[in-house]
Amino acid sequence: MSSEPAVAAKNLSRSFRSRALGKTVRALDGVSFEMPSGEISALIGPDGAGKTTLIRVICGIVRPDSGRLVVMGADVTKSPRAVQGRMGYMPQQSGLYDDLTVQENMDLYADIRGVAPSDRSRRASWLLGMAGLAQFTDRAAGRLSGGMKQKLALACALAAPSDILVLDEPTSGVDPLSRRELWEILRLMARDERMTVILSTPYMEEAALSGMVLVLNEGRVLFAGSPGDLSMRARGLCGSLMPEEGVSARALQSRLLDDGETIIDALPHGGGARFILRPGASLSDVRIEGSRGVASAEPRLEDGFMTLLLRPGASGPARGGRASPSPAVQGQAAGETVIEVRDLVRKFGPFTAVGGISFGVRRMEIFGLLGPNGSGKTTTFRMLCGLLPATGGFLRVAGEDLRFAASHARMKIGYVAQKFSLYGNLSVRENLRFFGGAYGLHGHKLRERIEEAVERFGLGEYMNERCSRLPGGFKQRAAMASALLHEPEILFLDEPTSGIDPLARRAFWRSITSLAASGMTVIVTTHFMEEAEYCDRIVILDSGSILAIGTPGEVREGTGGAPTMDEAFIRIVEDSRGRNAT
Amino acid sequence: MSLPGFGRRMRALVRKEFIQMSRDNSSILIGAVLPLLLILVIGSGVSLDVNDIPVAVVMEDSSPTLRDVLSFLEGSSQFSPVYTASMRDAEALMQDREVDAILRARSDFTPNLYRGRASIQLILYGVDSGRAAVIQGYADEALAMWEERHPVDAEGSGQPGGIVIVNRMWFNEANSSRWYFIPGLIVLIMTIAGVFLTSLIMAREWERGTLEALFVSPLGPGEILAAKIVPYFCVAMTGFLLCLLASKFLYRVPLRGSLWLVVSGTVLYLLAASGMGLMISSATRNQFLASQVALLTSFLPALVLSGFIFDLRSMPGFIRGIGSVLPSTFYMDLLKTLFLAGDNRRIAAKDCAALAAYAAGFMLLALASTRKRVA
Structure with missing residues (x-):
């Protein structure tokens, strides 16, 4: 194998005139790097770092303003088709035809790439078998679950043998199980077929599995090298601690983050908290109330990434909301059950999406609803917030029976949809006024609540900005602010952190934590298993029934002590599927 | 490739x-x-075809020839004629929109016809121009057909001219x-x-x-x-x-x-x-x-x-x-x-x-x- 790099970029720049932002954006700003051939290279970075632009430049469908880019020995800017003929590509939107079946999608991409008909069906059945889609060949692609769709899209990108495979966030919004299966295919391709794989991902643990990592931030390369080297950026800076009896992991994390002198980042982890020290600080400087057993920890890739992004000079994470208790819900007893679910059933025709589940959520809890794609998690979630009527069972939310008082109950809940659902061409203030008005607020009261929300989420400087022009993290905050105007007792968040970078996710969870501390009950769904550590209790669903329920620690122990939430989740779901199969 | x-x-x-x-x-x-x-x-x-158009008819000439010329008014479903004694009456009807058109033949119609200079005046209610054009077309055509059946001798081109302009429906004889x-x-x-x-x-x-x-x-x-x-x-x-x-x-x-x-x-x-x-x-x-x-x-x-x-x-x-x-x-x-x-x-x-x-x-x-x- 030649040691020539698969991709060599020199000083790539590309600007876009952004109509939404009303200015020119430098998506790529003098980017230079080399990616090795025959290995997996991962592209990571915050939102708007230029990842998708770089991927498209590599594929020859965006022309750089300046710079040189050689892919597999050919100059992409001059002869894109020479490279495209040897390349498999999976765009962020997957590129599947929803109205074609699995087999038809495969055949189309094989024919377009000129696979001989004799090889076509052999390769297709090999790939579909690997993707676990062999028994679904006649199903329309649009009717597959999210994880299956991504696996099919990957199979289509591999429909012809290629030298290089380029994937734009192939695992976004995919559950841990499907994600692991996708990665098994990728590693097989790199190892056995000597294929060069380039992908972007929001998951740090995936970057850690790659041969090479490229960190982009604001169009520039922050780091290019091995995952080990990236982790080493945080060497000697990582530590962990455990809470004393009666102190929550979340509280520890908040206290750590408040100590900005010593700590640059902290996460709940394994029942305690992990943190990264400010360079120059030492473990003996860490004195956190209610904690014990401060110890040093092995640096992970994510720690290195955070150290890079949070170092002095780089733009830091927007600090999250302050923990100012909301007066309306104070004084009500914590621990009282606010959501009661008994034998809840939902059927779609002959298909049972949710088959008789029961659980309760207590006031001031952060309650996580987890499950693989197609597990009934979204259906349950939608029934809880009154968007979907139940077929059977008992459901009481905030003291209301949703079957009879849905609209009354809705006054007591706030809902943030997965998709950004404020009006893009209205300003933040106009959106807040509108949504406040929709909940019957007006006059002095409305103004007061808007002021509170602005204070809590730090939206002051953006109040007169159109929502479509807000930076990613602030869109999320504006949506939260509007969902909280009517001071609901319960807040529902549907995959609030999908497609958000680690920095914005930190800030987001800080405001959630402070909301819970002030008396709010929060129900949240997520595909990031490490985020389950923020929850007081979680429930894991699959095939419409409950597989596990309890605190994150209890759920991990139930699997015989899985080291991470990701691992625990995979074990639980695979165990249950294995039992059902036999 | x-x-x-x-x-x-x-x-x-x-x-x-x-x-x-x-x-x-x-x-x-x-x-x-x-x-x-x-x-x-x-x-x-x-369809732009119009039926039962109310027309005021003023016949200042009482010859049988004129009656014959205007006989198309009676025989077709397109027109529904109202005979009036004087032009003044006809104009009154038009003012009230009782009729959509006035068809007037002067007292010298028949003599002029044989000199080839006959004219019939067609006054249309022009507010609805589309309808007016259709009415004019019908009238044109009916008169032309009468002529075809009665080739006028002498100078040959005995066309009842004047208000009647050349009809554009050449190729649409079914009208x-x-x-x-x-x-x-x-x-x-x-x-x-x-x-x-x-x-x-x-x-x-x-x-x-x-x-x-x-x-x-x-x-x-x-x-x-x-x-x-x-x-x-x-x-x-x-x-x-x-x-x-x-x-x-x-x-x-x-x-x-x-x-x-x-x-x-x-x-x-x-x-x-x-x-x-x-x-x-x-x-x-x-x-x-x-x-x-x-x-x-x-x-x-x-x-x-x-x-x-x-x-x-x-x-x-x-x-x-x-x-x-x-x-x-x-x-x-x-x-x-x-x-x-x-x-x-x-x-x-x-x-x-x-x-x-x-x-x-x-x-x-x-x-x-x-x-x-x-x-």
């Missing part, structure tokens, strides 16, 4: 389009069913406005099928991101465009065939010109229309915008500015200028000529040449605007 590879790629793409079409009935509905529906509904429902409508409808339907369908279908691929995956493949932009055109061209031609059959067997509109000229003109127009549709979708990349732009730039001009409903000759010079360069105007002109007048080589050649130029131009522009780049 090897030729067999090209063939297989094209076949794969075209087959994909056909599968998608069969799953998503909306394109077949727009391409083939809608044309049939339109031609049935508009063809039988819309059915439907005959005008059918060729016009075909133009509209081909515009919908050509521009609308193609622009929507291509914009859909932009929207769903599937085009991005096709771009990063050995496919050339020409292949992607051609594969889009072929299936929808077939659908539109099916719609055209249905229209043709309906006009022949349902409405008995004569096709006086040659069929092959009609078909080749249609092929050229469809190519121009698909090129335009592809251009629109590449520029908008959004189904909703594409449909709006297609509506404004193709369908409405074809309806209003191509001479389908409104006569181009009665429009202000500037608008007439716009109308006269539209591809749909040339196609309309070609179809009307071929259907109602027969093969006029000069007109057919001119229209076909214009359509061919548009087809080539739009195709090249579509190719240039689809450069295999997403930004």
Whole structure:
């Protein structure tokens, strides 16, 4: 194998005139790097770092303003088709035809790439078998679950043998199980077929599995090298601690983050908290109330990434909301059950999406609803917030029976949809006024609540900005602010952190934590298993029934002590599927 | 690029389009069913023919000849005459809109008729100009028919002239406005099928991101465009065939010109229309915008500015200028000529040449605007 790099970029720049932002954006700003051939290279970075632009430049469908880019020995800017003929590509939107079946999608991409008909069906059945889609060949692609769709899209990108495979966030919004299966295919391709794989991902643990990592931030390369080297950026800076009896992991994390002198980042982890020290600080400087057993920890890739992004000079994470208790819900007893679910059933025709589940959520809890794609998690979630009527069972939310008082109950809940659902061409203030008005607020009261929300989420400087022009993290905050105007007792968040970078996710969870501390009950769904550590209790669903329920620690122990939430989740779901199969 | 590879790629793409079409009935509905529906509904429902027009008749001459000339008023379903004693009475009726027209023959009508200078005055209620024009047409025609039956001797050209102007309904002796409508409808339907369908279908691929995956493949932009055109061209031609059959067997509109000229003109127009549709979708990349732009730039001009409903000759010079360069105007002109007048080589050649130029131009522009780049 030649040691020539698969991709060599020199000083790539590309600007876009952004109509939404009303200015020119430098998506790529003098980017230079080399990616090795025959290995997996991962592209990571915050939102708007230029990842998708770089991927498209590599594929020859965006022309750089300046710079040189050689892919597999050919100059992409001059002869894109020479490279495209040897390349498999999976765009962020997957590129599947929803109205074609699995087999038809495969055949189309094989024919377009000129696979001989004799090889076509052999390769297709090999790939579909690997993707676990062999028994679904006649199903329309649009009717597959999210994880299956991504696996099919990957199979289509591999429909012809290629030298290089380029994937734009192939695992976004995919559950841990499907994600692991996708990665098994990728590693097989790199190892056995000597294929060069380039992908972007929001998951740090995936970057850690790659041969090479490229960190982009604001169009520039922050780091290019091995995952080990990236982790080493945080060497000697990582530590962990455990809470004393009666102190929550979340509280520890908040206290750590408040100590900005010593700590640059902290996460709940394994029942305690992990943190990264400010360079120059030492473990003996860490004195956190209610904690014990401060110890040093092995640096992970994510720690290195955070150290890079949070170092002095780089733009830091927007600090999250302050923990100012909301007066309306104070004084009500914590621990009282606010959501009661008994034998809840939902059927779609002959298909049972949710088959008789029961659980309760207590006031001031952060309650996580987890499950693989197609597990009934979204259906349950939608029934809880009154968007979907139940077929059977008992459901009481905030003291209301949703079957009879849905609209009354809705006054007591706030809902943030997965998709950004404020009006893009209205300003933040106009959106807040509108949504406040929709909940019957007006006059002095409305103004007061808007002021509170602005204070809590730090939206002051953006109040007169159109929502479509807000930076990613602030869109999320504006949506939260509007969902909280009517001071609901319960807040529902549907995959609030999908497609958000680690920095914005930190800030987001800080405001959630402070909301819970002030008396709010929060129900949240997520595909990031490490985020389950923020929850007081979680429930894991699959095939419409409950597989596990309890605190994150209890759920991990139930699997015989899985080291991470990701691992625990995979074990639980695979165990249950294995039992059902036999 | 090897030729067999090209063939297989094209076949794969075209087959994909056909599968998608069969799953998503909306394109077949727009391409083939809608044309049939339109031609049935508009063809039988819309007609500019008017019946039972109230007309005040003032006969200042009481000769039997005049009675004979005006006998058409009684014998037809088109008119319902009201005989008045004086012009003043007639004018009063007109003021009250009791009648839509006044027909007046002066006392010297009969003598003048034999001198070849006879005139009958037709006063029309001009507020409703369309109706007025139809009434005038009927009157013209009735008088002309009387003359044909009674060739006036002597100086030969004994035309009852004056208010009666030359009638334009030469080729419409059945005097059915439907005959005008059918060729016009075909133009509209081909515009919908050509521009609308193609622009929507291509914009859909932009929207769903599937085009991005096709771009990063050995496919050339020409292949992607051609594969889009072929299936929808077939659908539109099916719609055209249905229209043709309906006009022949349902409405008995004569096709006086040659069929092959009609078909080749249609092929050229469809190519121009698909090129335009592809251009629109590449520029908008959004189904909703594409449909709006297609509506404004193709369908409405074809309806209003191509001479389908409104006569181009009665429009202000500037608008007439716009109308006269539209591809749909040339196609309309070609179809009307071929259907109602027969093969006029000069007109057919001119229209076909214009359509061919548009087809080539739009195709090249579509190719240039689809450069295999997403930004």
